[in-house]
Amino acid sequence: xxxxxxxxxxxxxxxxxxxxxxxxxxxxxxxxxxxxxSAYGAVGKLINDNSWSVSDIEQINITGVGASxxxxxxxxxxxxxxxxxxxxxxxxxxxSGLDRAVVVSMGTGTAYLDASHDEVRHVIGxxxxxxxxxxxxxxxxxxxxxxxxxxxxRNGEVTNVDLTIGDLTQSVISGLPMNVTxxxxxxxxxxxxxxxxxxxxxxxxxxxxxxxxVLASKVCGLKDIVFTGQLSVLEQCKEFLMxxxxxxxxxxxxxxxxVFATAVGSCVAEEEM
Numbered sequence: 595x596x597x598x599x600x601x602x603x604x605x606x607x608x609x610x611x612x613x614x615x616x617x618x619x620x621x622x623x624x625x626x627x628x629x630x631x632s633a634y635g636a637v638g639k640l641i642n643d644n645s646w647s648v649s650d651i652e653q654i655n656i657t658g659v660g661a662s663x664x665x666x667x668x669x670x671x672x673x674x675x676x677x678x679x680x681x682x683x684x685x686x687x688x689x690s691g692l693d694r695a696v697v698v699s700m701g702t703g704t705a706y707l708d709a710s711h712d713e714v715r716h717v718i719g720x721x722x723x724x725x726x727x728x729x730x731x732x733x734x735x736x737x738x739x740x741x742x743x744x745x746x747x748r749n750g751e752v753t754n755v756d757l758t759i760g761d762l763t764q765s766v767i768s769g770l771p772m773n774v775t776x777x778x779x780x781x782x783x784x785x786x787x788x789x790x791x792x793x794x795x796x797x798x799x800x801x802x803x804x805x806x807x808v809l810a811s812k813v814c815g816l817k818d819i820v821f822t823g824q825l826s827v828l829e830q831c832k833e834f835l836m837x838x839x840x841x842x843x844x845x846x847x848x849x850x851x852x853v854f855a856t857a858v859g860s861c862v863a864e865e866e867m
Contacts, residue, residue, distance in 0.1 A: 596652035599640065599671075600861035601633060602681070602854075603660030605702055607824065608632040609857040610640050612651075616862075620644045621854050629660025637668050655860040657681040676860040679716050683709030685859025686820040689849035696811045699856065700724060700823035704803050706810040709820075717810045720803070724824050727799045734791055743792055744828045750793030755782045774841065775801060793830075800825070800834035808842045820847045822855035 595614055602609040608629075612620035622643065624636040633656070641648065648669050656668075657676045667673045686697030687709055694710040696717070702725035708715040724740070732738040737746070757780035760772030778798040782791075807819045825831055826848050839846050849855070 597646065597650055598861050599637065599651055599654045600681075600857040600859070601636060601654055601656045601658075601661075601668075602678075602857040602860060603629050603633055603656065603658040604824075605659055608636045608658070608660070609854050610636040611854050611857045611861065612640055612644065612646075613858070613861045618851070618854075618858060621851065621857075623853070632660065633668055637671075655681075655863065657856060657860040657863075676863045678856065679705065679707055680714045680863050681859035682822060682856045683707045683714030683859065684711070684862045685855035685857070686822050686849075686852075687711065688858055688862050689822070689851060689855055690818070690820045690847050692818055692820065692847075694816065695818035695820045695847070696807060696814055696816050697820045697822060697855075698803065698807050698810075700803060700821060700825035704806070704823075706806060708810075708814045708816070717813060718806070720806050722799060722802045722806075727795060727825070730795045730798075731792060734795065735788055740824075740828065744796070744830060746789055747792035747796045747830060748789075750787065750789035750791070752790075752793045752797045753781075754786050754790040755779050755794035756797060757781045771841075796828075796830040797834050800830060804835050804838045804846075808838055808844055811844050817843065818845050818847060820849065820852075822849070822852045824853060826852035 597612045597614050600611045608624045610622045611618050622640050651671050654668050654671050654673045655676050657678045661675055682699045683697045697707045697709040699705040700723055703723040704720045706717045708717050728738050731743045756775050757777040759774050759776050762776050811819055835846050
């Protein structure tokens with residue numbers, strides 16, 4: 595059986611997967627200066643790294659912000675455009691094994707989707723995402739490499755920059771543990787370290803996304819929240835998102851290969867369209 599390829603062309607990174615009989619058999623991350631170069635480069639790399647030939651691929655399903663730049667068949671292979679929200683929603687369900695969930699796509703900004711196999715509905719979007727994290731860190735620390743920033747934040751202490759409920763009161767507030775954030779960067783002082791600043795920015799971004807996710811889950815009447823996208827690969831993702839489970843009674847899921855969710859979903863989508 596031939597291979598179907600899913601291609602998610604982002605602003606700076608392209609995610610590509612190869613699927614056979616409904617299973618992922620190959621995956622790649624490729625960076626390039628423009629969407630067309632990125633698309634062709636990703637397909638070429640996938641073929642080369644897996645010792646395939648062009649004839650092994652029956653179809654390429656393409657999605658993402660750069661998909662409109664690649665309207666013609668890639669390497670002569672039949673190429674089909676898939677709506678990004680549909681691909682992301684179905685990809686989140688595929689990777690989580692769920693039939694319905696709030697699927698959160700953490701890219702440059704963040705999209706919140708009510709996803710089922712019958713319909714993927716855009717609930718709301720937010721400008722807070724990976725672009726926010728990198729932009730704030732660039733402005734505050736002069737660093738814009740996400741992995742370097744993650745390493746820096748690992749050695750920081752969030753409580754040196756954020757005010758908690760316990761900092762404001764000794765009285766118990768029903769449903770709110772004393773260590774819950776009351777104000778992001780509300781405690782920041784002149785003496786805080788670069789590591790503390792990085793940790794505070796990561797916490798600010800992930801908590802903002804987590805809060806919106808909980809609100810979306812309540813609007814949709816769902817408890818399962820699946821996180822996908824570039825921000826899912828950083829170790830702070832689970833560290834700052836998992837506390838929302840106990841705080842709000844939801845289930846937080848960050849699947850393996852969550853960064854490839856939209857590429858996977860573009861393959862799955864055509865079968866469900």
